[in-house]
Amino acid sequence: MGEPHPATVLNVNDDDANRYLVNRLLSLAGYNVVEAATGMGALLMAQQHRPDVIILDVKLPDISGYEVCERLRANPQTAAMAVLHTSATFVTSDKKVRGLDGGADAYLTQPFEGAELIATVKSLLRLRHAEQVARQRANALAEMDRRKDEFLAMLGHELRNPLAAIMTAIGILERRPTSDDKEARMRGIIQRQTNHLARLVDDLLDVSRITRDKVELRPGSVDLVPVLRQVLQIVQPMADSRGLGLDVSLPSGPLWLQADATRLEQVFTNLLDNAIKYTDAGGVHLRAEQEGVGGAAQAVVRVKDSGIGIPPEVLPHIFELFAQADTSLERSRGGLGIGLTLVRKLIQLHGGEVTARSNGPGHGSEFVVKLPLDHTMGKSAPARDAVDLRRGRRVLVVEDNSDARQAMRDLLELWGHQVAVAPDGLQGVALAMAQPPELALVDIGLPGLDGYRVAQTLRAQVGNGIRLVAMTGYGSPHGRDQALRAGFDRHLVKPVKPDELDRILSEL
Structure with missing residues (x-):
């Protein structure tokens, strides 16, 4: 393995004697040294030699060292170079602040000791090396993230194709009545598990978008009550299969929101699906109502169960990615630990909030969603005639x-x-x-x-x-x-x- 290449230092100073002295100190310390006597010359040498450190005098005959530093920082090819300002005349604190604010990494006042100069250069090189390592790691992580997103998109496509065939086929079977109870049960199992798989695929892809703030809403005037009724139709078969009751209380009137109906359905399907999954006996309660008046009025939805509950140490982290209420080794409840992360993000995007409550293991859980009501809606839009x-x-x-x-x-x-x-x-x-x-x-x-x-x-x-x-x-x-x-x-x-x-x- 060859020896590492010595660092290159660009020394910029219009004083010949001073420039020679600094060149000599740097050369004796083992650095490659290039030099310039003007600001424009410094910019040209920086482009040609790509130095690791630039020792830049503030007072130059054409443009100041401050402007040279600003131009270096503005150019992507030179922005990462370490800059050490030096000055024999501009030594007041405000001038030092100006130099550092303008992009310099350090500031030395002449005359300075040779050891101080070399130590400062070494410090800047260490800093530059650390920044390069961090940048390389960030680029590698960004590339891994890009590949992960491509993989998840392909995975979603490959999973959705067979799911589409299964879901269409079961849709055909459902339209053909059967008197065989066992066959009817098997159809129900296929339909429930296919719907469950489809939701898992959607959640898996959505969590990738959420971590990159790429989730988009398509808001419109939405009555929350029909959305909740649609969700209940989706989760009712699962509740029936577990022998659980669904206690529902919905208002007689509308709860108008400016919202994405599809995303709201995803939110409440997740919450009810969790409530049913983590409840072995008893039931699940869904209650929706309006709270407050005027501009402070909110739609409040409560999903409460009598299930396994949430341990106190887990409760503060329940909305974090991959958090699980069921931490046992057998993981009998299933799930990816991403549903509640999606719920919180989607509710926040709607300008609302979601909270979780539990008195501990064995005492059930309650999730409360609050969403701002849309006060501009007085009545629903007229329905369009459907084409048969x-x-x-x-x-x-x-x-x-x-x-x-x-x-x-x-x-x-x-x-x-x-x-x-x-x-x-x-x-x-x-x-x-x-x-x-x-x-x-x-x-x-x-x-x-x-x-x-x-x-x-x-x-x-x-x-x-x-x-x-x-x-x-x-x-x-x-x-x-x-x-x-x-x-x-x-x-x-x-x-x-x-x-x-x-x-x-x-x-x-």
Whole structure:
């Protein structure tokens, strides 16, 4: 292994004798020395030689050392260089402060001892080395974070594709009545566990966005009461399977919020799912009401259970990432420890707060969510007339996953539509050109011609008469925006629930 290269020091001073003396001291100390007599010369030498340390006199014949330092800091190629100001005339404290505030790392007043100069240079080199190490570590962490995000996006896509096929298939089975109790139970198990897997995938991807403050809301006027009723429909089968009662108290009138309805559904599904999961006997209580009046009025939702409770030492950290109430080795309750982190972040983004209470193990838990009410809403907007697609529309499904493609075809035909299918983008475009469908469901990650290009081609060749719906395993806001720019009318993230698909088709 070779010896490390000696550090390079740029010595900037217009006094020849002073510059020679400093050069001599630095050379004897083992440093490579380059020099300049003017401020502009210093900037040029810094660019050419990339010194580790610049000894910069404040008083120079063209521009001051202060300005030289400011220009060095403003240039990304020289910003990390250590700068030592020296001066024989500007020695007042305010001048030193000006130099340090302007970007200098240290300040020496001439005349100074040679040992003091060399010790200061060594100190600056240690500082520069530490900064380089820290910068390299930060860059490495940033690269690891980027790769992690790419991996999670790909993981989400790969998990959502099979989930989409399973969810569509169970949707078909549910529409075929059965008298076999065992078969009905098996269908219920498949549906509950598929929904649970879909929520875990969503949480896993959302927590990556939350840690980078990339979560986006799409707020609008939302009545919280129907949102909670929808959540109750989702969690009721799980409560039934555990023999738990759901005690619900909702107001008779609306609770209007400026909120993202999808995110609120995610919040309260998480809270109720946790309450049910951590309760072995008794029940779960959901209560929503308005508290306060005027501008201070809030919607308050309480989710209370009679379950395992939260230990006092865990309670202060329950909303932290990967915190768990169930810390036993067997981890029988499952979960990733990220749901409550998502809950807190999403509620904070809505301008609200969430708190947790528990009297300890065995005494249950209560989570209280408070959200500001929207006082501009007096009544709900008039509902739009839904279009009944049951009359039999021409629908094109472009999907490369064979199971998902077949399940979607069977479901749509069960609803009475005429369905054509294609396994890739090129065949999808060819089918649409031969007989234009009224609606096309297009996967984004297609071989050959991806879904974005399919949409652009169909918009250019078929026109705006066709309705286009993107279906993808990538759920990022960027992907949604890109889909809309490509010409899609809607963007759906897999797995798409049959009821949700039915609603979207009706709205289009």
